[in-house]
Amino acid sequence: MFRDRASAGACLADAVASRLAGEACRVYGLARGGVLVARPIAERLSEPLEVLVACKVGAPGQPELAVGAVSESGGEYWDEWAIRTLGLGRDWRAGAAAAAADEATRRVARYRGHPLAVEPGDVAVLVDDGIATGSTVLAALRGLARLGARRCAVAAPVASRESLALLAREAEWALALEVPVPLGAVGAHYSEFEPVADEQLLRVLGTAG
Known part of the structure; x- marks a missing residue:
């Protein structure tokens, strides 16, 4: 179990860095909760953090x-x-x-207020706070591809086995630190999992990178 989204991101950062093995990347946090997880990853990789929206x-x-x-x-x-x-x-x-x-x-x-930045040759690392069905993550992946991203990856602290299998069909790789069977509610894998307000997200983005 993770304490909160930030601590989950800190745990996930090493796994993402190891998987990238020094490859150039861009880090995208899926709004809202994914941004809080993505911030420690972007800091660990010394890369800017972008927010990505999928509804x-x-x-x-x-x-x-x-x-x-x-x-x-x-x-x-x-x-x-x-x-x-x-x-x-x-x-x-x-x-x-x-x-x-x-x-x-x-x-x-x-x-954000500006177009999403994509570098076609970089690995686009899409981060969420948990993946149950994978529907919003898949839409986000397909959106990145529409913008020209040729290499996409997915990372989350916790995910269902089924969602990882689904995402692996369209992403270069998809990883989660915990893959419980059954998944249950994503929030059950956190000690603190309060809804993320816009103001909190904006504060994180303002201090990221």
């Missing part, structure tokens, strides 16, 4: 049931099985994607 799409009337995600740069992931099971049509998907894209744009304006 989960919940099922109608069940916002906590993720059926997809949309990233700030247009990457999308959809759980086709869930969408078919719930009988959600193309019009619903288009509307949900547009709403998620609008929310991502709003968050980018608040968190």
Whole structure:
């Protein structure tokens, strides 16, 4: 169990550095909680930290049931099985994607205010505080690819076995320090796992790098 997101990031930093073995990289923290985990990693690697936004799409009337995600740069992931099971049509998907894209744009304006920087030859290391289904991370990965990132990797303190297998299909590598079976709630693997407010995220970004 990790004390909090910052201590989890400090633990994860050595594993990421070892995996990179000196390769050039850029570190992206998935807003919001992933930014707090990513900061110690960026510091360990002496690289700047960028915030990356991807918004989960919940099922109608069940916002906590993720059926997809949309990233700030247009990457999308959809759980086709869930969408078919719930009988959600193309019009619903288009509307949900547009709403998620609008929310991502709003968050980018608040968190960063400039286009996401990508170096095609560097390893883009995407960091989150925990990965249950992998939907938002996949959308973020696809968004990075749309921006020209040719090598992407994923790191998290804790993740489900299924999500790591899913992410490994599109990332150069995906690692987690803990892969419990079953995963349960991500927050159960932290002593402190409070929601991250925008103000806290902005403070971390203001002192990162």
